[in-house]
Amino acid sequence: MEDLEGVLGLPFILPVNPPREEEEEGGGGPGGDGMPPGLLPSHKGSVVMFLDRGYGVDDQATFYRLLDDAFLPDLRAATTLDMAAASESDMALALNRYLCTSVLPLLLKHSHFFRESEHMSVLLETMLQTCYRLSKCRTLTKGQQEMTSDFLVAFTQELRLPLMTNLLRKLTVDVPALSEHAVVPLRVLTHHYERSGSYYGTG
Structure with missing residues (x-):
């Protein structure tokens, strides 16, 4: 488990x-497929599958250790690439696939660990903001956007309401814009008020 x-x-x-024109014709970087050298998202995807099926994530401490040391940095990497000139690179697309087919499904499966985690409020706030930025990445497919939406809904349902304050400010700006990215914030906002409407309606 420590090695994984x-x-x-x-x-x-x-x-x-992004790769230069001559690199694209020759197959890209050192790997010949436009990917950088070293560890690739598909490699980590296999490790996540083995970890889930072979060991499982049985306790909250392991869950948060994985989140802080592994998954959150990878989520940040995906959002960083989306803001850069390499947003449509093979690496960016591979990162999106890895996160939406391996990482987010694992976190969704264990979303109950987000409950009663006031001691991890800083990490949870960072995770919330990063996942919301991921949902707005331009290169996400429809299925990947739906996976991100499913995770955000499950995640926010487990959080204490004060932790939602900063995200709610962003949602109330993004939803009225009615852009192609409004589907995810609208769904998250709808589920949040269905769960917590009475909290806002009491004086």
């Missing part, structure tokens, strides 16, 4: 710029 966590905690080498 160690592998998942290794950082990816992120492309700074």
